[in-house]
Amino acid sequence: MSGLQKLEGRDIRANRFRETLAPPEYRAVFHPVTAIDTGLVEAWKDLAREASEPNIFYEPWFLRPALDQFDHHPDLRLFLLWAGEPGASRLLALLPIGPASHFGRWPVPHVQNWLHHNCFLGTPLVRHGYEQLFWEQLLSALDDCDWPGFLHINGMTIGEPLDRAMRAVCGAQRRRCDLVHSEARALLQSELGPDAYLSENVRGKKRKELRRQAKRLDELGAVTYAHRTGAEDIDQWIDEFLELERRGWKGFGGSALDSAGQTRTFFRDALLGAARAGQLERHDIRLEGEPLAMLVNFHSGRGSFSFKTAFDEAFARFSPGVLLQLENLRILDNPAIAWMDSCAAEDHPMIDSIWSGRRHIGRFSIELKGLSRRAIFHGLRLGEDLMGKIRGREIFDPTERQQ
Template sequence: MTRAHREMVRDRRVVGPMGLADPVATADRAHDGVAAPVGLRDGFHALPWNRLDLATLQPYWQRLADCASTPNPFFEPWYLRPALEAFDPGGSVMLLLLVADAKLVGLVPHHQANSYHARSIPNCAIWMHHNAFLGSPLVGAGHEADFWSNYLAWCDRTGARMLFLHLPQQPKYGELAAALDKVCKDQQRSLRTVMEQRRALLSSDLTAARYREEALTAKKRKELRRQYKRLGELGALELVRSRDGAQVDRWIADFLALEARGWKGNESSALSSNPETEHLFRSAIESAAQMGRLERLSLTLEGRPIAMLATFLAGRGAFSFKTAYDEDLARFSPGVQLQLANLDLLDDPAIDWCDSCAAQDHAMIDHIWRERREIVWQSVAIGRGPRRWVGEAWMKLEEWRWSRRK
């Protein structure tokens, strides 16, 4: 175990080789549907993820995710667990858990790094990877301030070399953001936004049909109709939408093959180009489908997928995860045709919004989805004395650099 691990594990409150004293939670521990496993007493717990009995923790973890004030499918167990298996087999990432009144009320993956954007600046951070598109912790409604207070206090007393806590891809607004701002102000901690993006969001009271009319010019709609008609001359077109687990293995195989035939395959950046990313995709899609947390949308030509989209469902929101299309048919805009069909999410009474998970100024989706979600990368001062002073200086410099790039 590394020195950093020894520091971080020092605060744990659990026993046993897997980090849990008892794999069974009694019914009378349940409260508001999110009981904590026996062995995790009230308090803040930090453990390497591979020393936790994740199978035992998973139902409590999932129920927390179901009632989190800010939905985040990328930190739900069916997604985060295979991500950790793929990208952190050595267990350097910690799972931080907050238990209050015998309830699991907070969870976030955390790690320590010796560099920050290629600079030798030791810091600790919420753990992310290239296929995670939101970094907000899972926190039960009403526990946001307690979570941030405990998280920051734990960072103060661990990882003495770490200069600040970095919080990547946080929603700029909402309960978590407001609580963090208040906690930092109350504790006189510096909180700096070191990067910000506005990415496409679908959120409107309009019907899907009306939204299409208002989002696209008459000329563009006419051109897309012409392209769709020409595409149909090549064979039978069918739009296939599913939210169950039927034939999900075939769907996964078709998606990976379709993506690999395009530019991502040529540049070795397709999901199937790397065994770790393929493992994550297969595991997450299969689990989400079986749980009813996935919508699969496909446009087929003579039964062959030519455009595909995977969308995660979380609370009353949704997240566009991955899309692919047949680049040999690019002149017919199959990807855009699929996104026009995807606007039917607006007619679903169970979904209030959908996060595109796309980069800012995305060439395609920004011209269809008119709303925006503001995402920020923030850093928080931790520790005391010289440690905090140096960290605050770096944070201020990063904030200034970002302001110059705007």
């Protein structure tokens, strides 16, 4: 029997089991990623508009190109929670999830949400008000299926509604739920305007240096700053971005988007999809019409995500990437956007020096029912705790400071 057939049978058993635990109107299913139709996409879009926590990385225009281009486990599924009959009711939650044979470098089987190298957030898409129901239904379905090990949620926001609901459900069920890694990345969120924010967060000497660099750049020729939210000239713009990034250190290291056909196609399809959805924002600085720095942002609800940036390293002495980020501060004047996630690594030397806010992102390991599963979970956690003590590693949980 194939993996697909096994999982189809697993879905049926999980649905039967859940009928005794939840109101009959709610239906949870594991949906094949190869069977996404127009009806599901429309319900998915509606869910994203009403999500408790925006996450563009799990919206259809971003996730579907990723599924098309990047490798994933053949048993990867979309966990879907419906308000009633699947496909004929409101979609309440969605999470790409599947089995994994390794946990980091360790050969430990488990279940986890799906991420890839260009996916910077793994928070599930859940309709506002259904956070606890989502975790109850997800954990019940996983308890009843035959995927091995424990549940690992990677890249989820810490201290926000879905984290709080997860901990509440696990606490009520006496189920271990451990934060096993956390990091803080730059976040732009303020009631101040762009100029006031810059003055408050960047020291005067640095601001003076940036003004000097901008003036020296102007002396080289006509410098233009552009901001686009539509699809005008998007194909040419994408080509320019890919070339600009490829000419830099990422290109030499083989990690540029243009270094492989899969990432090149994914990037183009994602931007075109975001443009059609009205969620794309593009910035660039040009010298005599040639791009010096380019930036891609994606918007969702009241949130925004700074996805990718590239700059011409031949002009590094003018800091075009930083100058472009100063233009990006104008998002503070947009009343429709409350915050922007940098999607950057922790302690990023450039963006951390401009944005003062921090967003905490974590990885959680959650116990599932079954003797063998619990043995795997407790054995792994014991090993992780031991290695953490040896290396002197501490995991910061900002929710403990709030209590």
